[in-house]
Amino acid sequence: MIELQQVCRSYGDKVAVANLNLRVAAGELYSMLGHNGAGKTTAIKLLVGLIRPTSGTIHVGGYDVVTQTREAAALIGYVPDQPFLYDKLSGREILQFVSRMYGMDGRQSARAIDREIERFELAEFADQLTETYSHGMKQRTVFASALLHAPRVLVVDEPMVGLDPHSIRLVKDLLKREVAGGMCVLMSTHTLTAAEEISHRVGIMNQGRLMFDGTVAELRGQFPGESRSLESMYLALTEADSNAPQAFSRRSSASIPAEEGLTR
Amino acid sequence: MTDMALTSTFAGLHDRYASSPALPTEDREAQLLWSLRYHVARTQLRQLMTTARLRTLLVAGLSLFFWMGLFLLFYEGFSFIVDNVGQPGGRYHAETVQFVFHLFFASLNVMLVFSSGIILYTGLYNSPETQYLLSLPMRPERIVLYKFQEAVFYSSWGFFLLASPIMIAYGIVAGAPWYYYFILAPLIVSFVYIPCGVGAICCLLVMHKLPHLRKLIVIVATLVLMVVAVPLVWRTVSSPQSKLFGVEWFQETLDRFSITQQEWLPSTWLTNGLLDAARLPHVVIEGDRVDWPVAKSIFNLTLLISNALFLHVLTVWAAKRWFRTSYANFATRRTPRRTVRPAYADRVVQAFLFPFPRPLRLLLTKDWQLLRRDPVQWSQFLIFFALLGLYFLNVDRFDNPQSDIDYVTWINMVSFLNLAVVGLILSTFTTRFIYPMISLEGHCFWILGLLPVERDTILWSKFWFASLGSWVPCAMLVLLSDMMLQVPLLVILVHQLTCVLLCLGLASIAVGFGAMMPNFRETSPSKIAAGFGGTLNLVLSALYIMAVVVLTALPCHFYLLASKGPWGTTFMNPQYLKMWLVAGTGAAIFVGAVATIVPLYRGLRAFRRLEFV
Numbered sequence: 001m002i003e004l005q006q007v008c009r010s011y012g013d014k015v016a017v018a019n020l021n022l023r024v025a026a027g028e029l030y031s032m033l034g035h036n037g038a039g040k041t042t043a044i045k046l047l048v049g050l051i052r053p054t055s056g057t058i059h060v061g062g063y064d065v066v067t068q069t070r071e072a073a074a075l076i077g078y079v080p081d082q083p084f085l086y087d088k089l090s091g092r093e094i095l096q097f098v099s100r101m102y103g104m105d106g107r108q109s110a111r112a113i114d115r116e117i118e119r120f121e122l123a124e125f126a127d128q129l130t131e132t133y134s135h136g137m138k139q140r141t142v143f144a145s146a147l148l149h150a151p152r153v154l155v156v157d158e159p160m161v162g163l164d165p166h167s168i169r170l171v172k173d174l175l176k177r178e179v180a181g182g183m184c185v186l187m188s189t190h191t192l193t194a195a196e197e198i199s200h201r202v203g204i205m206n207q208g209r210l211m212f213d214g215t216v217a218e219l220r221g222q223f224p225g226e227s228r229s230l231e232s233m234y235l236a237l238t239e240a241d242s243n244a245p246q247a248f249s250r251r252s253s254a255s256i257p258a259e260e261g262l263t264r
Numbered sequence: 265m266t267d268m269a270l271t272s273t274f275a276g277l278h279d280r281y282a283s284s285p286a287l288p289t290e291d292r293e294a295q296l297l298w299s300l301r302y303h304v305a306r307t308q309l310r311q312l313m314t315t316a317r318l319r320t321l322l323v324a325g326l327s328l329f330f331w332m333g334l335f336l337l338f339y340e341g342f343s344f345i346v347d348n349v350g351q352p353g354g355r356y357h358a359e360t361v362q363f364v365f366h367l368f369f370a371s372l373n374v375m376l377v378f379s380s381g382i383i384l385y386t387g388l389y390n391s392p393e394t395q396y397l398l399s400l401p402m403r404p405e406r407i408v409l410y411k412f413q414e415a416v417f418y419s420s421w422g423f424f425l426l427a428s429p430i431m432i433a434y435g436i437v438a439g440a441p442w443y444y445y446f447i448l449a450p451l452i453v454s455f456v457y458i459p460c461g462v463g464a465i466c467c468l469l470v471m472h473k474l475p476h477l478r479k480l481i482v483i484v485a486t487l488v489l490m491v492v493a494v495p496l497v498w499r500t501v502s503s504p505q506s507k508l509f510g511v512e513w514f515q516e517t518l519d520r521f522s523i524t525q526q527e528w529l530p531s532t533w534l535t536n537g538l539l540d541a542a543r544l545p546h547v548v549i550e551g552d553r554v555d556w557p558v559a560k561s562i563f564n565l566t567l568l569i570s571n572a573l574f575l576h577v578l579t580v581w582a583a584k585r586w587f588r589t590s591y592a593n594f595a596t597r598r599t600p601r602r603t604v605r606p607a608y609a610d611r612v613v614q615a616f617l618f619p620f621p622r623p624l625r626l627l628l629t630k631d632w633q634l635l636r637r638d639p640v641q642w643s644q645f646l647i648f649f650a651l652l653g654l655y656f657l658n659v660d661r662f663d664n665p666q667s668d669i670d671y672v673t674w675i676n677m678v679s680f681l682n683l684a685v686v687g688l689i690l691s692t693f694t695t696r697f698i699y700p701m702i703s704l705e706g707h708c709f710w711i712l713g714l715l716p717v718e719r720d721t722i723l724w725s726k727f728w729f730a731s732l733g734s735w736v737p738c739a740m741l742v743l744l745s746d747m748m749l750q751v752p753l754l755v756i757l758v759h760q761l762t763c764v765l766l767c768l769g770l771a772s773i774a775v776g777f778g779a780m781m782p783n784f785r786e787t788s789p790s791k792i793a794a795g796f797g798g799t800l801n802l803v804l805s806a807l808y809i810m811a812v813v814v815l816t817a818l819p820c821h822f823y824l825l826a827s828k829g830p831w832g833t834t835f836m837n838p839q840y841l842k843m844w845l846v847a848g849t850g851a852a853i854f855v856g857a858v859a860t861i862v863p864l865y866r867g868l869r870a871f872r873r874l875e876f877v
Contacts, residue, residue, distance in 0.1 A: 009596060010596070011596050011597065011598045012597060012598020013598065014598055016596070042596075045595070048399055049398070049399075049588075050395060050398055050399060050591075050592070050595065051591075051592040051595050051596050052588070052589060052592040069588065070287065070401045070402070070403065071401075073399065073400060073401040073402075074287055074401040076399075078399045080395075080399070082392070084392040084393060084395065084396040086300070086304060086393075088303075088304045088307040088308050088311075089300075089303055089304060089307065093303055097296065097299075097300050098400065100288065100292075100296050101288065101293070101296055101400050101401065101402065102285065102287070102400075102401065103285035103286050103287045103288050104285050105285065108285060129307065149285075
């Protein structure tokens with residue numbers, strides 16, 4: 001469903017994403033981990049078409065994100081790390097605008113809005129201006145907006161930041177349910193426990209490179225004889241890579257068989 | 265995997281999507297964005313009328329007042345031309361009005377190119393809304409058009425406010441036929457669209473082709489403009505004084521600005537369209553030549569509309585090809601990390617602050633560094649004061665004998681008006697930058713609030729920062745104006761005293777009201793200043809300036825008249841007038857003391873009780 005091939009992107013002379021190869025299949029939840037500045041958000045922005053790769057190709061649902069941006073965007077639901085909501089519109093008005101932008105007619109739009117309002121428990125405040133919303137209310141509205149058109153791909157950047165435990169549970173359950181229903185989810189997160197709990201695969205990025213791509217069990221296999229948490233393995237891996245970049249010999253994305261991601 | 269294999273892999277998916285709703289057409293996208301804009305505007309208007317009714321009505325009332333003032337001014341101006349230069353249709357009348365219109369519209373033409381380009385740049389490349397819209401399945405050209413419409417509106421509302429009273433006043437004075445008033449709107453709208461379109465295309469081109477050089481391009485463009493404009497202005501103001509407003513001067517001025525009358529300029533088409541529409545609809549046939557004003561006016565309107573549409577098409581074309589790439593390039597540009605260290609200017613400021621206690625000195629230095637490192641904060645102030653300085657340098661245009669009582673009156677009045685202008689600009693500065701300071705401190709009050717410093721010290725530091733910071737440039741400007749006008753020493757002293765009173769009073773009003781009416785929810789200083797407290801601060805500051813200037817100006821004015829004039833009535837007796845002068849100055853000092861002490865006292869009291877959240 002998502003395929004990035006040899007994708008590079010630089011910010012001036014600083015390489016933000018280097019030779020990124022990644023495939024995520026339908027019905028799979030992929031968590032992207034990494035320090036701040038590791039290249040996760042750049043990779044996500046490349047995927048949703050906000051920025052363009054310096055080299056390489058990105059396909060979503062078969063559409064080239066660079067040349068068929070609109071068609072690819074129609075397949076994607078995007079929850080950014082710093083979501084934008086129109087202050088002077090209510091949650092319902094924003095949902096109406098988004099549904100129409102995805103081509104829904106009145107009836108389809110009303111049905112989809114009711115569905116998302118119920119799913120994200122927005123009824124209490126859906127008709128209030130979003131400028132009065134708390135962070136959690138905003139985040140739930142953004143999720144509702146991203147899922148309104150039943151996208152095949154959901155791209156989520158730091159979804160747990162600032163949420164209360166109830167909302168975190170809501171998000172995790174939602175992601176699991178959608179993935180079970182066939183949706184492809186790519187999530188960037190610092191919440192390692194959540195990643196460990198709900199992801200099929202994790203990717204660890206450091207200095208623009210995808211230095212590990214596989215399941216948590218596979219990651220654990222790289223530390224034989226130790227019973228480690230994802231957090232400690234992640235720290236060990238990234239610190240080793242940062243300290244000795246030339247020496248890093250972990251399993252990189254380049255060594256993953258091309259079909260593996262799709263067949264998993 | 266090849267593209268073909270990929271296509272095959274996702275064939276099933278495409279089939280599923282065949283039943284999904286089709287994405288909106290171009291027209292539908294436009295409708296949705298207009299609907300979005302309508303909903304946002306309606307909510308904003310409702311909020312304004314419920315939460316800030318007074319401010320909204322005040323702004324609307326002042327705008328109407330300003331419009332009426334302009335209308336009357338131009339009505340009188342055009343009446344003067346009709347009475348003294350010639351009737352509409354006459355050669356001299358046409359030449360004079362044409363000159364005014366050409367100059368006015370050509371200047372705005374250039375300004376609209378720059379303002380629309382800059383506004384579009386901000387709206388497209390520095391707006392979170394654009395990023396949001398780009399993440400939706402929208403056409404890039406539609407996003408550009410959406411933002412372009414905003415740029416046209418925001419860059420041209422001032423033009424409408426200025427141009428509409430001029431055109432209506434001219435129509436009434438010239439006895440224009442009914443259709444003149446109908447053709448005004450399409451003429452103005454199509455005219456405005458042209459420079460805005462040029463600005464938009466320039467913006468897209470610069471961002472697409474030369475994103476790394478955009479700052480250099482703006483600087484070069486500004487320099488080129490200055491190289492062209494400054495000599496033009498300089499030659500105008502530095503023409504021989506004896507010829508000022510004479511026939512030769514007038515002819516020279518007409519010739520000097522002949523560039524504004526070029527046939528290819530949209531401002532020329534607008535001017536011609538307006539003047540022809542204002543003429544009576546008689547068809548005059550002179551040999552082979554047919555003069556039909558209505559047809560000429562419509563021809564110019566057609567010229568404007570066709571060019572506007574051409575630029576619209578060009579903007580859409582450029583947006584389609586360039587916008588996404590240029591946005592991506594801009595979003596991934598490398599922003600250099602600035603290493604900052606105390607500058608020479610900081611050390612100079614610290615040296616000047618030696619009389620203050622150490623905590624106050626540290627707070628003042630911190631505010632100075634924040635101001636210095638944020639050009640947005642001081643560049644507007646600098647531009648205004650530089651323009652004032654340019655005007656003051658050229659204010660000695662009146663080469664009349666010192667014994668001429670009209671001349672003395674005029675000079676004295678101009679000098680006090682200059683003082684009032686400096687005060688009014690200072691009041692906009694204190695409202696825009698000083699008033700929001702306390703509100704903005706609210707976000708980082710965890711730093712100041714936990715320091716072993718009295719709260720009063722924080723507010724005092726703002727007061728001294730504002731008053732001292734504004735006093736130096738204001739006093740220098742007023743002194744420059746007085747020296748160029750060669751006013752007597754007494755007036756210079758009175759002006760300097762008034763200047764001190766203004767700086768202390770305005771700083772106190774801004775700091776005091778800022779502490780009494782803080783807004784900790786807002787992070788933008790301009791929005792804080794635009795709130796009720798900011799508006800009140802501005803109105804009270806203006807009233808204070810008027811009170812102080814009038815109290816010092818009137819006695820001084822009469823005193824000078826009495827000593828220069830041929831009369832000697834009781835009221836104009838120099839002995840009494842000296843007393844009036846002392847009384848007026850004393851009253852000004854009293855008003856200044858009240859304006860300084862009361863807001864500051866109440867601000868300190870409110871600030872001690874404030875709870876920062």
